[in-house]
Every structure is written in C-alpha cells, then in structure tokens.
Amino acid sequence: MSKSYRDGLPISPENFVDQLMRLKRGSIGRRDFLGLTGLGIATAVMAREIGIMPTPAFAAESLGDRMSIATWPNYHDPATFENFKKDTGVAVEVNVFGSNEEMLAKLQAGASGWSLFVPTNYTISTYKKLGIIEPLEMAKLPNFDGSQEDPRFTGEGTIEGVTYAVPKNWGTTGFAVNTKKLTKPMTSWKEFWDTAMAEGDSRTMVHDYQLTTIGNALKYYGYSFNSLKQDELAKAEELLLKVKPHLFAVSSDYQPGMRAGDAWMTMCWTNDGAQLHRDIPEIAYVLGKEGGEIWTDFYAIPKDAPNKPAGYALLNYLMNPQVAVKEHLANGAPSTDARVNKLLPKEVLDNPILYPAADLLTPLEFGAAATLTDPGRAELMARFKSA
Amino acid sequence: MLLGPATAWLVVFLVLPFIAIAVFSVGERAPEGGYQAAFTFAQYANLPARATAFWNTMVLAPIGALACLLVAYPVAYYLALRAPQRWRLILLALVVIPFWTSLLMRTYAWMYVLGGRGIPALLAYIGFEDVRLINTPGAVLLGIVYGYLPLMILPIYVSLERLDRRLLEASADLGATPLSTFLSVTLKLSLPGVMTGFSLVMILLLGEYLIPTLLGGGKVFFIGNALVDLFLQSRNWPFGSAIAITLVLVSVVVLIAANRISTRVSGARRVDLI
Amino acid sequence: MTAVPDIEFRGVTKRYGAVTAVSGIDLAVPPSAFVALLGPSGCGKTTCLRMIGGFEQPSEGQVFIRGQDMAGTPPYRRPVNMVFQQYALFPHLDVEDNVAYGLRQARPRLSSREIASRAGEALEMVRLAGYGRRKIHELSGGQQQRVALARALVNKPAVLLLDEPLAALDKKLRIDMQIELQNLQREIGITFVLVTHDQEEALSMSDFVCVMNGGRIVQLGQPSEIYDEPADLFVADFVGKTNLLSGTVAGHMGDLVEVALADGTVIAARKRTALQQGEAVSVSLRPESLSLGAPGSGRFKGIVRNRIFLGSTAEYAIEVQGIGTLLAKADHLIGHGNLFKPGEPVAIGFASGTPLAFPETKNNGTNQRVDKHVEIIS
Incomplete structure (x- = not known):
C-alpha cells in the first residue's frame, strides 16, 4: 500500500468539520463533557427544526406545535423527528447531555422544559424517589407491547408494579482493542488491566466515570461490578493507582484517540465499539469473561413536562417497531424489543458486538443506583484521577 | 444615582451567587446527591481530600502563566515598539481574532493537530513511527499558551505602548547596553502589564479543566476537574462549594500579591484591564 | 590651529x-x-x-x-x-x-x-x-x-x-x-x-x-x-527685538548704503552683503538704538501709542506717519529724564551706523x- 503523508491527515477545513460532526454524531461518549460544555446543545439547537410544515388538524388542539427531548448525542435517526413532525405537526427540540448525573441535576433543578427524556436504568429509582418522573399511562402507548420486551432489560422501568419508564435499547460495557497494535488475543478484564501496564503502556484509556472504571477494576479480582465493600474497593483502588501512570487518558471521549491510532485500547460502550469496528475493522470489541456492565436506556416523562400529550405521542411513535428499527440502525445499540429484532437485517443480529453470545452476557451486571451515588466511590475516583 | 445599577449588577451577579455558594459550603450532601441544609465545617475539614488537585493547580497555573508570558512578551514587545505603525492594528486584530471562536473548538483543533493523524502522521512519513504528542504535559502547556496568549499579550502591549521612548534613549545615553536597558527600564516599566496579564491568566488557569482534559487526557487532576466532578458527577454540592470558596480566596490572594509586586517594582499602579 | x-x-x-x-x-x-x-x-x-x-x-x-x-x-x-x-x-x-x-x-x-x-x-x-x-x-x-x-x-x-x-x-x-x-x-x-x-x-x-x-x-x-x-x-528678526523698515537702495556712501524709506526719508545704513541700486531692502533698527526727544529734533516724528514701563527702562510703541509703528526702548533715568505719555508727540533719533540693511529676499540663509x-x- 502506498503511503502519502496526507493519508488520514485531518487538517483540511472540510476534513476537520467532518471529524467534528462525526465526533458530535457518534464517536463521543455520551457520558463525556460535551453536553456540559455546551457544544452538544449548541449543535443540536442549530440543527433543530423550525415549524414551517402545516399542522395536521387532527393533532393541533391536543399536541401543540413543539416539544423538547433530553437524550444522548447521536442516539436517534434525525429522520425520526422529521417524520414525527410531518405526522403530528410537533417540532422536536433535541437537547443532548453528557451524563446521567447532569440530566438528573437539570431535572432536579426544575423547569427543564423536557416532555421526554432518556435515563439509564440505574437512575430511574432515584428519579422516582425524588418524585420527578411520571408514572406512565400505558393506555396512551398502544405501540408498546410488554410481552415482546426481553424481561431482562425492562425490569428497572417498573417499580412496585408501576411502570415509570419503557426501554429504548440496551448495551454492554467492554473494551475496544486495536488488534494490529496489540496482537495478543484478550478475553478478560484481567488481561485488559495487565496489558495496560505492559504492551499497552501509555496507549490505554479508561472512562472518566466511576461506575465503569471502578466496576471493571473490581472485575480484575472477580468482585461484583457494583461492590461497595470497603476491602474490595481498596483492592480496586490499589490496582487503579498502579495502572494510572501507564494510562494514555482518563476520558470517556475515546473514539478520537482510537481512530487516530494514539490509543490502542479503551473501555468502551457497545455502540461505540460497533462504530469503531465498522470503520476500522482491526478494532475489536471484547467483553470481559469475568463480567462487567450491562445497561438499558429508557424513555421516561418528567412530572413537570410542559407538553405531556406530545411527550406521550412521541414516545408512542418511537415504540412503533417500524420507527424503532431505523433508530437502532442509526445508533447501533441492540434493541430490547423482539418485534424490532425481527425487522433487523441478519448481519446486525449476527454482529457479536451488538448481540454477544449468551455465556458472555450471563455474568454481566446492571449498574445499581447505590453504586452510582455512593460517596465513597466518588472519592475513590477522585483519588485515582488526582494520583 | 449612577451607583445604583452598578451596585445592583454586582449584587445580582457576584454577591448573591457568592453567598449561595458560601451557604452551600456549610451544608451537607443529600443522600441522592445535591444539597441539604446544615451548618457544619465538615466540607472544609475535608479539603485535604482534594489536596493533590490544589497542588496540581498551584503548579500548573504559575507554570502555564509563565510559559504564556515567555511567548507573549516578545510578541507584545514587537507590536508595541518595533512593528510599523500602519501594521500595528492589523497585527493586534490577528492576535484577538482567534478569540471569536470558542476555546473548545480551538482546543479540539489542537487535538487533531497533535493527535495520531496530525503531526505524528507527518513524522511517520519521514520515518518517526508512533510518536505520541497528545495527552502529554507538553500538549497541555501548548494548549494553555495558545488559549490564553491574547490575554497576556494585550496588557503587556498596553504598558509597553505607553512607555516613554525617551526613557530608553536616556538609558542608552547613560551607557546602558540594549540588554541592560531592557532589563532595567523596559521590563520594569512594563511590569504592571506583565502582572495584569500574569494574574489574569493565572486566575483563569486556577479554574481551567478543559485543556488538561482534552490535550492532557484527563490524567492530571485540577481543581477545575474536581469541581466539575463534584457538581455534575457525584453531585456533592456542599463539598464543591467549599472548594470553590477556597479557590476564590486563593485567587484574591494571587491578585493582591501581583498588585503588590508590580507596585513595588515599577512604582506605578497596575494596568487595569478588567 | x-x-x-x-x-x-x-x-x-x-x-x-x-x-x-x-x-x-x-x-x-x-x-x-x-x-x-x-x-x-x-x-x-x-x-x-x-x-x-x-x-x-x-x-x-x-x-x-x-x-x-x-x-x-x-x-x-x-x-x-x-x-x-x-x-x-x-x-x-x-x-x-x-x-x-x-x-x-x-x-x-x-x-x-x-x-x-x-x-x-x-x-x-x-x-x-x-x-x-x-x-x-x-x-x-x-x-x-x-x-x-x-x-x-x-x-x-x-x-x-x-x-x-x-x-x-x-x-x-x-x-x-x-x-x-x-x-x-x-x-x-x-x-x-x-x-x-x-x-x-x-x-x-x-x-x-x-x-x-x-x-x-x-x-x-x-x-x-x-x-x-x-x-x-532672519537672524536680525529672530534674535532679539528689532524694527524692520522697508525701503530701496538709493545710493552708496563709502561702506554705507543710502536707503530711501517708504515716507521718503533717506537714512544711511550698514550692510552685510553687496546691494544693488534700487534693490528692495529691510533696515533693522534695534529698539534700544533709538533715542527719543522733544518734538523738533531727530529723524522721525511720531506719536506715542503705548508705553510699557519696565522699571529701569520703558518701551514705547510709536506711530510714525508713512513708516508704521516703531518699538523704542529708553532708559528714562538719563537723557530726557521724563517719561513720555501715550498720545504725546515725540522725535526719534538714532546714531548713524546703527541701522543695518538686508536684501529683502525670501530665500534667507542659502548663500x-x-x-x-x-x-x-x-
């Protein structure tokens, strides 16, 4: 292969904007700071639709003409909202966020203005406890069919028999490896951490997120991903502090580093892994055989939603398998809905990154609310980051 | 009468938030995160838990400001004393124009320039494989110097521009070599500008987290990072508030010290740009 | 050397x-x-x-x-x-x-x-x-x-x-x-x-x-x-105060030159350079070289317009018909002994040899x- 120095040089303006848009669209981890710094929101707002289309008469009185959704960067097919607007006349304003905590903070502060949002499984109980989400009126969601949902992923949306949230899609947290640079096959978190201190020295990234970074360090010793036990956390801390000087970065924005070849290995969420592998085949996505995290993102409606009818209407629209399948093709995360899976092309269903073998899924744990809000783990993370 | 709006402005935008944060700082973290009312100095007692962050910041801020100064001074000197008059405005504008773009965008640009497909790709082309520039202390320093350069150049430029040229002639006349003149006249009399720029950049650096995160890989933990984490991740608002209050106090100390130094050395008051 | x-x-x-x-x-x-x-x-x-x-x-x-x-x-x-x-x-x-x-x-x-x-x-x-x-x-x-x-x-x-x-x-x-x-x-x-x-x-x-x-x-x-x-x-005008009187060269008298002033008076003046017959000249007369006396004597007749008392001396602005205003400086303790008052007629004299004639060229200082x-x- 002939090599020009221009190969892969991103410095031309079009190229840079291209990269930036890609970053914005998908390669950026949803838990990173982008939303926080405002770039995400700014680009979403720039792209938001202005109501020019005539409003169909049937929806006009009850739905209003606009609503707002809080979600993650590159989590939807833009056509979805355009089509929704064509059907109902309601323009959707998309707010993208960097982390669940940030979403929580905004909603807790009140007057968020959202009529629909996308929390992750382990936050739903906290929202319910704080009384800031609406019990869903299932009658308004005829497109939702609980019997078609994989019960493994739906559980946390329902608290004491009341459904507060319905699942959007699920995913796992594993790690991505550039197999050209790190040729030794890896299958476990133990290998991840050991390689980070050996062949992967100064080329490895971990999340800037205590849930996964501490959780996956606990997995080195075979402890629970959600462990809050002092002695277990102390072991995890010891490992993290030992690895720290060998790391390339502590960042949830790992796609640019992996794509540029600066980083060779990183903790990674399913959809990012799928995207990286799609574009750069030598990047593999590995689930640690010890286990790790499995997660589900849900749709929920805030109690103070300014336009609940539109919120329900959009949620119902998104639950339509024909619509949902396009969503899943756009963002790459696996669906919880059997009806959607039937519509997905075979190569997607056969993609082990998206639909791993059952034996790999078995040991995975859902993150717990207590894990996320535990002050001890927050302090541990701070010590790790400041080491 | 004129004091009215100014006072209101100060109260609304400075005093009230400060009081809010001070109140938060003596409170407690609610079990789900956030704030719950209390009166305790536990948060302040806990400050040593972020000692490393303070230490890193206290090292980064002066070093970053110093690096900025070393680059900015020759530029300001050239602009104020050497550049042809008709070019001066254009050159000054060139210094300021990058500021019209957000720091985030500009730092992202550096991420690509320093990243594997930027300069390292060029180096690989001429035979140096696998050179890593991004996520190094050098990259952070470069980002800081680049990001804050105009803030350093402008006040120095102003004080050099005001400098009475006859003083330089007087110095030369009295036998001082150009170097000696620079050290004992130019530099000393531009010190108010230097201190203004230095304290401005340093104070902003005390709260900086974006550049170390993007160009340093988030491996070095600064006060800014600690604050972001405490407010937006673990949502420990009272502890975050205590750190913020401490940071404000440190900034005030820095400002006062800078003012003292420049007053003592130059015998003049500092250039007030803020 | x-x-x-x-x-x-x-x-x-x-x-x-x-x-x-x-x-x-x-x-x-x-x-x-x-x-x-x-x-x-x-x-x-x-x-x-x-x-x-x-x-x-x-x-x-x-x-x-x-x-x-x-x-x-x-x-x-x-x-x-x-x-x-x-x-x-x-x-x-x-x-x-x-x-x-x-x-x-x-x-x-x-x-x-x-x-x-x-x-x-x-x-x-x-x-x-x-x-x-x-x-x-x-x-x-x-x-x-x-x-x-x-x-x-x-x-x-x-x-x-x-x-x-x-x-x-x-x-x-x-x-x-x-x-x-x-x-x-x-x-x-x-x-x-x-x-x-x-x-x-x-x-x-x-x-x-x-x-x-x-x-x-x-x-x-x-x-x-x-x-x-x-x-x-230029020097005459720039250095010290002086009266400049315009005239033309009417003749030569040894080293001196005779200058006909605007009012027809002819005075003898020293010169710095050769002057041609009929050449336009300015004659410089320092205020202190003028002497003032009772009407009837002197070269010019004039009327005192202003008097500036300076202690040991006094300066007078004297209007002379056909010439203009002349500035004179007089030591009032000697000579006439009295101060002239504005409006008073006065005679103006000067020692021969004190006037100095210069060609009235614009390009002073070249040659x-x-x-x-x-x-x-x-």
Missing part, C-alpha cells in the same frame, strides 16, 4: 524619507565651550543634538567627538550625556538611583561605595543633597531638572547635551537655572551643547550661538556678534552664511 574640537560636524546631512532635516552642516565646537543651537522649531537643531548623542545617524557626512568618528558607535558607547526635554527621569527609581544609573552601567563595575559617593557628590553639586530617597514624582520641576543634570554629569562626560532644558520651568526659575548652568559649565569645564528656541536663553548663557534655519547654520558667533551683527534678515566655523570667530 586650535585644539581638537570636542564636537565636529563634517558635511552632515540628515534625511527622513523625502524630508531633509539637516543639510550640509559643518561645525566645530572647541573644548570647554558653551554652545547654543538656536532656531525655530523644525530648523534641525534637535536632530543635530541627537546625532551627537547617537540617537540618529547622519545620512551623509560624519560626526566626530574629540576627534573620533562616531559612525556606528551606539549611544551607550559615546562619551556624551544628555539632559532630555522634560528630563526623561526614570519614574520607577528614586532620585539617587536615577543619578547612579549611569554609574551602575560602568564596566568594570564600580564598587557600591564609590557609586554612592559619586552620586552623592553629583546631588550636592546640583544642591539636592538629602533628596536621594525621594520619588521622582514628589519633586518640583526645578528639582527634576537638577536631578536630570546630576544624572547626566555624574558620568563625567566629555560633552553635556541639553535639549530645551529650561522649557518646562517658569520664568523666574528659568533665569536662576540659566545662571546656575553657566556656573556649572565654568566649574566643570566641559563643553555644553544647548538646544533652544529661546533666543534670550541662548544669548544669555552661551559663549557661542549657532543660529539654524531650514536645516542649515545661518550664523555662528558670540552672542553680542549675533545680536549686533546679524548675518541676515549668506558668513561664518561657518567657530575657529573663525574665536
């Missing part, structure tokens, strides 16, 4: 782009002289001074200091020091550190004791002992002036350059400083080169005055010479430079 001049200009021209500031200057300043460069603003005098100091380089020609060609020698290597306009004292240093500034630049380094003692002496010399720790902005204009002097003199320069040193002072202080500077120069015995636009200052302080106009030296001589024997109309070198007059 005289000793090597302290300062010498040889064919010095200075151009700024298309503008010629100084053109073809030749000048030699002998040792221990007090020389004033006098002229209106823009005449090139400051440029000359700055070329001595090394702040400007001649476009053509050479500047010598004590026989050394200064081409390429930067200011800090020249054995001259300058008192700058508005002094240019260092605001960040106190009085003593300002004065010691030059001493601290000396290589090999001077001991701090020597620096302190020499700075102290310099301050004493300008009568500022005890002011060493004062801040510059705490000093009056006159005190700042002395600091500037001490700062320049402490280095024991071969030549002291003074750029309008008294311009910022009020009149009384200015006169005191004139005397002080003169004494200082005599005491130290080094050459002072003073740039000024104030002819009174130039005449009262210096041994030699070099009158400049349009980038050229118009006249060079002792103050009395400049005053009594101005080389041309009329008479004395080029100090040697000629010294």
Whole structure:
C-alpha cells in the first residue's frame, strides 16, 4: 500500500468539520463533557427544526406545535423527528447531555422544559424517589407491547408494579482493542488491566466515570461490578493507582484517540465499539469473561413536562417497531424489543458486538443506583484521577 | 444615582451567587446527591481530600502563566515598539481574532493537530513511527499558551505602548547596553502589564479543566476537574462549594500579591484591564 | 590651529524619507565651550543634538567627538550625556538611583561605595543633597531638572547635551537655572551643547550661538556678534527685538548704503552683503538704538501709542506717519529724564551706523552664511 503523508491527515477545513460532526454524531461518549460544555446543545439547537410544515388538524388542539427531548448525542435517526413532525405537526427540540448525573441535576433543578427524556436504568429509582418522573399511562402507548420486551432489560422501568419508564435499547460495557497494535488475543478484564501496564503502556484509556472504571477494576479480582465493600474497593483502588501512570487518558471521549491510532485500547460502550469496528475493522470489541456492565436506556416523562400529550405521542411513535428499527440502525445499540429484532437485517443480529453470545452476557451486571451515588466511590475516583 | 445599577449588577451577579455558594459550603450532601441544609465545617475539614488537585493547580497555573508570558512578551514587545505603525492594528486584530471562536473548538483543533493523524502522521512519513504528542504535559502547556496568549499579550502591549521612548534613549545615553536597558527600564516599566496579564491568566488557569482534559487526557487532576466532578458527577454540592470558596480566596490572594509586586517594582499602579 | 574640537560636524546631512532635516552642516565646537543651537522649531537643531548623542545617524557626512568618528558607535558607547526635554527621569527609581544609573552601567563595575559617593557628590553639586530617597514624582520641576543634570554629569562626560532644558520651568526659575548652568559649565569645564528656541536663553548663557534655519547654520558667533551683527534678515528678526523698515537702495556712501524709506526719508545704513541700486531692502533698527526727544529734533516724528514701563527702562510703541509703528526702548533715568505719555508727540533719533540693511529676499540663509566655523570667530 502506498503511503502519502496526507493519508488520514485531518487538517483540511472540510476534513476537520467532518471529524467534528462525526465526533458530535457518534464517536463521543455520551457520558463525556460535551453536553456540559455546551457544544452538544449548541449543535443540536442549530440543527433543530423550525415549524414551517402545516399542522395536521387532527393533532393541533391536543399536541401543540413543539416539544423538547433530553437524550444522548447521536442516539436517534434525525429522520425520526422529521417524520414525527410531518405526522403530528410537533417540532422536536433535541437537547443532548453528557451524563446521567447532569440530566438528573437539570431535572432536579426544575423547569427543564423536557416532555421526554432518556435515563439509564440505574437512575430511574432515584428519579422516582425524588418524585420527578411520571408514572406512565400505558393506555396512551398502544405501540408498546410488554410481552415482546426481553424481561431482562425492562425490569428497572417498573417499580412496585408501576411502570415509570419503557426501554429504548440496551448495551454492554467492554473494551475496544486495536488488534494490529496489540496482537495478543484478550478475553478478560484481567488481561485488559495487565496489558495496560505492559504492551499497552501509555496507549490505554479508561472512562472518566466511576461506575465503569471502578466496576471493571473490581472485575480484575472477580468482585461484583457494583461492590461497595470497603476491602474490595481498596483492592480496586490499589490496582487503579498502579495502572494510572501507564494510562494514555482518563476520558470517556475515546473514539478520537482510537481512530487516530494514539490509543490502542479503551473501555468502551457497545455502540461505540460497533462504530469503531465498522470503520476500522482491526478494532475489536471484547467483553470481559469475568463480567462487567450491562445497561438499558429508557424513555421516561418528567412530572413537570410542559407538553405531556406530545411527550406521550412521541414516545408512542418511537415504540412503533417500524420507527424503532431505523433508530437502532442509526445508533447501533441492540434493541430490547423482539418485534424490532425481527425487522433487523441478519448481519446486525449476527454482529457479536451488538448481540454477544449468551455465556458472555450471563455474568454481566446492571449498574445499581447505590453504586452510582455512593460517596465513597466518588472519592475513590477522585483519588485515582488526582494520583 | 449612577451607583445604583452598578451596585445592583454586582449584587445580582457576584454577591448573591457568592453567598449561595458560601451557604452551600456549610451544608451537607443529600443522600441522592445535591444539597441539604446544615451548618457544619465538615466540607472544609475535608479539603485535604482534594489536596493533590490544589497542588496540581498551584503548579500548573504559575507554570502555564509563565510559559504564556515567555511567548507573549516578545510578541507584545514587537507590536508595541518595533512593528510599523500602519501594521500595528492589523497585527493586534490577528492576535484577538482567534478569540471569536470558542476555546473548545480551538482546543479540539489542537487535538487533531497533535493527535495520531496530525503531526505524528507527518513524522511517520519521514520515518518517526508512533510518536505520541497528545495527552502529554507538553500538549497541555501548548494548549494553555495558545488559549490564553491574547490575554497576556494585550496588557503587556498596553504598558509597553505607553512607555516613554525617551526613557530608553536616556538609558542608552547613560551607557546602558540594549540588554541592560531592557532589563532595567523596559521590563520594569512594563511590569504592571506583565502582572495584569500574569494574574489574569493565572486566575483563569486556577479554574481551567478543559485543556488538561482534552490535550492532557484527563490524567492530571485540577481543581477545575474536581469541581466539575463534584457538581455534575457525584453531585456533592456542599463539598464543591467549599472548594470553590477556597479557590476564590486563593485567587484574591494571587491578585493582591501581583498588585503588590508590580507596585513595588515599577512604582506605578497596575494596568487595569478588567 | 586650535585644539581638537570636542564636537565636529563634517558635511552632515540628515534625511527622513523625502524630508531633509539637516543639510550640509559643518561645525566645530572647541573644548570647554558653551554652545547654543538656536532656531525655530523644525530648523534641525534637535536632530543635530541627537546625532551627537547617537540617537540618529547622519545620512551623509560624519560626526566626530574629540576627534573620533562616531559612525556606528551606539549611544551607550559615546562619551556624551544628555539632559532630555522634560528630563526623561526614570519614574520607577528614586532620585539617587536615577543619578547612579549611569554609574551602575560602568564596566568594570564600580564598587557600591564609590557609586554612592559619586552620586552623592553629583546631588550636592546640583544642591539636592538629602533628596536621594525621594520619588521622582514628589519633586518640583526645578528639582527634576537638577536631578536630570546630576544624572547626566555624574558620568563625567566629555560633552553635556541639553535639549530645551529650561522649557518646562517658569520664568523666574528659568533665569536662576540659566545662571546656575553657566556656573556649572565654568566649574566643570566641559563643553555644553544647548538646544533652544529661546533666543534670550541662548544669548544669555552661551559663549557661542549657532543660529539654524531650514536645516542649515545661518550664523555662528558670540552672542553680542549675533545680536549686533546679524548675518541676515532672519537672524536680525529672530534674535532679539528689532524694527524692520522697508525701503530701496538709493545710493552708496563709502561702506554705507543710502536707503530711501517708504515716507521718503533717506537714512544711511550698514550692510552685510553687496546691494544693488534700487534693490528692495529691510533696515533693522534695534529698539534700544533709538533715542527719543522733544518734538523738533531727530529723524522721525511720531506719536506715542503705548508705553510699557519696565522699571529701569520703558518701551514705547510709536506711530510714525508713512513708516508704521516703531518699538523704542529708553532708559528714562538719563537723557530726557521724563517719561513720555501715550498720545504725546515725540522725535526719534538714532546714531548713524546703527541701522543695518538686508536684501529683502525670501530665500534667507542659502548663500549668506558668513561664518561657518567657530575657529573663525574665536
């Protein structure tokens, strides 16, 4: 292969904007700071639709003409909202966020203005406890069919028999490896951490997120991903502090580093892994055989939603398998809905990154609310980051 | 009468938030995160838990400001004393124009320039494989110097521009070599500008987290990072508030010290740009 | 031949782009002289001074200091020091550190004791002992002036350059400083080169005055010479007060020339250059060479319009029919004994030989430079 120095040089303006848009669209981890710094929101707002289309008469009185959704960067097919607007006349304003905590903070502060949002499984109980989400009126969601949902992923949306949230899609947290640079096959978190201190020295990234970074360090010793036990956390801390000087970065924005070849290995969420592998085949996505995290993102409606009818209407629209399948093709995360899976092309269903073998899924744990809000783990993370 | 709006402005935008944060700082973290009312100095007692962050910041801020100064001074000197008059405005504008773009965008640009497909790709082309520039202390320093350069150049430029040229002639006349003149006249009399720029950049650096995160890989933990984490991740608002209050106090100390130094050395008051 | 001049200009021209500031200057300043460069603003005098100091380089020609060609020698290597306009004292240093500034630049380094003692002496010399720790902005204009002097003199320069040193002072202080500077120069015995636009200052302080106009030296001589024997109309007009009377050359009378004035009066005047019959001339008559008397005597008849009482003397503005207003200065204690009052008729006389006739050309100073070198007059 002939090599020009221009190969892969991103410095031309079009190229840079291209990269930036890609970053914005998908390669950026949803838990990173982008939303926080405002770039995400700014680009979403720039792209938001202005109501020019005539409003169909049937929806006009009850739905209003606009609503707002809080979600993650590159989590939807833009056509979805355009089509929704064509059907109902309601323009959707998309707010993208960097982390669940940030979403929580905004909603807790009140007057968020959202009529629909996308929390992750382990936050739903906290929202319910704080009384800031609406019990869903299932009658308004005829497109939702609980019997078609994989019960493994739906559980946390329902608290004491009341459904507060319905699942959007699920995913796992594993790690991505550039197999050209790190040729030794890896299958476990133990290998991840050991390689980070050996062949992967100064080329490895971990999340800037205590849930996964501490959780996956606990997995080195075979402890629970959600462990809050002092002695277990102390072991995890010891490992993290030992690895720290060998790391390339502590960042949830790992796609640019992996794509540029600066980083060779990183903790990674399913959809990012799928995207990286799609574009750069030598990047593999590995689930640690010890286990790790499995997660589900849900749709929920805030109690103070300014336009609940539109919120329900959009949620119902998104639950339509024909619509949902396009969503899943756009963002790459696996669906919880059997009806959607039937519509997905075979190569997607056969993609082990998206639909791993059952034996790999078995040991995975859902993150717990207590894990996320535990002050001890927050302090541990701070010590790790400041080491 | 004129004091009215100014006072209101100060109260609304400075005093009230400060009081809010001070109140938060003596409170407690609610079990789900956030704030719950209390009166305790536990948060302040806990400050040593972020000692490393303070230490890193206290090292980064002066070093970053110093690096900025070393680059900015020759530029300001050239602009104020050497550049042809008709070019001066254009050159000054060139210094300021990058500021019209957000720091985030500009730092992202550096991420690509320093990243594997930027300069390292060029180096690989001429035979140096696998050179890593991004996520190094050098990259952070470069980002800081680049990001804050105009803030350093402008006040120095102003004080050099005001400098009475006859003083330089007087110095030369009295036998001082150009170097000696620079050290004992130019530099000393531009010190108010230097201190203004230095304290401005340093104070902003005390709260900086974006550049170390993007160009340093988030491996070095600064006060800014600690604050972001405490407010937006673990949502420990009272502890975050205590750190913020401490940071404000440190900034005030820095400002006062800078003012003292420049007053003592130059015998003049500092250039007030803020 | 005289000793090597302290300062010498040889064919010095200075151009700024298309503008010629100084053109073809030749000048030699002998040792221990007090020389004033006098002229209106823009005449090139400051440029000359700055070329001595090394702040400007001649476009053509050479500047010598004590026989050394200064081409390429930067200011800090020249054995001259300058008192700058508005002094240019260092605001960040106190009085003593300002004065010691030059001493601290000396290589090999001077001991701090020597620096302190020499700075102290310099301050004493300008009568500022005890002011060493004062801040510059705490000093009056006159005190700042002395600091500037001490700062320049402490280095024991071969030549002291003074750029309008008294311009910022009020009149009384200015006169005191004139005397002080003169004494200082005599005491130290080094050459002072003073740039000024104030002819009174130039005449009262210096041994030699070099009158400049349009980038050229118009006249060079002792103050009395400049005053009594101005080389041309410009000098006559610029230096001191004078009455200029227009007329035409009516005839020659030995060395003198007969000039017919506007009112028909013919007076005999001395001349500096050859004058043609019928040539338009201006006749200069100094106010003090006019004498006033009772009507009936004298050359002109006039009426007193204004009287300015000056103590020992008085100045009169006298209107003379057909000539205009003449300025006369009279010592009222002798002569007539009485003061004339406004409105009073008066006769004006002057000693023959005091009027001086100049051709009324506009291009003064081109061909009329008479004395080029100090040697000629010294």
